[in-house]
Amino acid sequence: MSASRGQARFGVLVPFTNSNLEPDMALLRPDGVSLHFARMGGYDEDEIPDADQMHALGAADLDEPLRLLTGVKPDVVVYGCTSATLTHGPAFDRDLAARIAQASGAKTVTAAGALVAALTALEARKIAFASPYVPTINDMAIHFLGQMGFDTVHRADFEGTLDNEGQGALSPREVFALGQRADHLEAEVVVLSCTDMRSVEVLEDLEQALGKPVISSNQAMVFQAMCLLGLRAPITGFGQLLASERS
Known part of the structure; x- marks a missing residue:
């Protein structure tokens, strides 16, 4: 190195x-x-x-x-x-x-x-999924993860269509709420997908609220x-x- x-x-x-x-x-x-x-x-x-x-x-x-x-x-x-x-x-x-x-x-x-590596490390198979993407990309993301062996039991689409600036402008409070909406009793892990969404700042609080691991991109x-x-x-x-x- x-x-x-x-x-x-x-x-x-x-x-x-x-x-x-x-x-x-x-x-x-x-x-x-x-x-x-x-x-x-x-x-x-x-x-x-x-x-x-x-x-x-x-x-x-x-x-x-x-x-x-x-x-x-x-x-x-x-x-x-x-x-x-x-x-x-x-x-x-x-x-x-x-x-x-x-x-x-x-x-x-x-x-x-x-995301696949993280879910594998956490030994999770049933997940909840959330992102700021348009629903079509969420469909593709869930299919991708399904091909890798992960079953999405619930998902949360963002209400409304966000442009590039809008995805990055979501507040941590909005991301927290999106993660809460995505969660499901059967989900072992909640996935917050998008490198331009302010997920990192809410990971700890969201895990405490949901009682399970939360991963972000x-x-x-x-x-x-x-x-x-x-x-x-x-x-x-x-x-x-x-x-x-x-x-």
């Missing part, structure tokens, strides 16, 4: 309209890890982030943002959009991770793959990145997933 400053370097690919991933990563940053970001496009900021827009982002050329990001020689590259690969399916998600790893020489995490990405790099120290204040020492 890179040793010029601390234990490791996280390189993060961020959708160019995303306003919350970088602040969240700063909150979640493990001790001794430096954070490095590059922005990626491939979608229209003025359009509703529907399945077509997110499909286009997933298929966008990453050569230039990856070239710029790998200038710092990150130990892990994090692909910071969940819906971009949820709309393509598990095979595409795995292939994208492999292509990023080959191009960067770093270990690779995708947001969608990180950004929390799950940090968890998987730490596992890949052998970073074991707990991170407290952001849910059960990060609070235990990793094996």
Whole structure:
């Protein structure tokens, strides 16, 4: 691992309209890890982030943002959009991770793959699902997770259609309420999907209110990145997933 400053370097690919991933990563940053970001496009900021827009982002050329990001020689590259690969399916998600790893020489995490890794670590099979996405993307996300062996017993769609700015502008209180609406007695874990939704700030309180683990895209990405790099120290204040020492 890179040793010029601390234990490791996280390189993060961020959708160019995303306003919350970088602040969240700063909150979640493990001790001794430096954070490095590059922005990626491939979608229209003025359009509703529907399945077509997110499909286009997933298929966008990453050569230039990856070239710029790998200038710092990150130990892990994090692909910071969940819906971009949820709309393509598990095979595409795995292939994208492999292509990023080959191009960067770093270990690779995708947001969608990180949700799978987190649910697997928590040994959950029945989940509740919530996001700010349009319902069609939620359908695709639930199908994706179903293909990976997770049964969505309840979901909460956001009431109304949010543009790119609107997704990022949701308050933690609104995210908390969305998570509450998603929960179900049979759900073992509540999933809050979207790297631009302010979920990280409510994870602890929502877990206490619901009495079960809650995972978010950004929390799950940090968890998987730490596992890949052998970073074991707990991170407290952001849910059960990060609070235990990793094996």
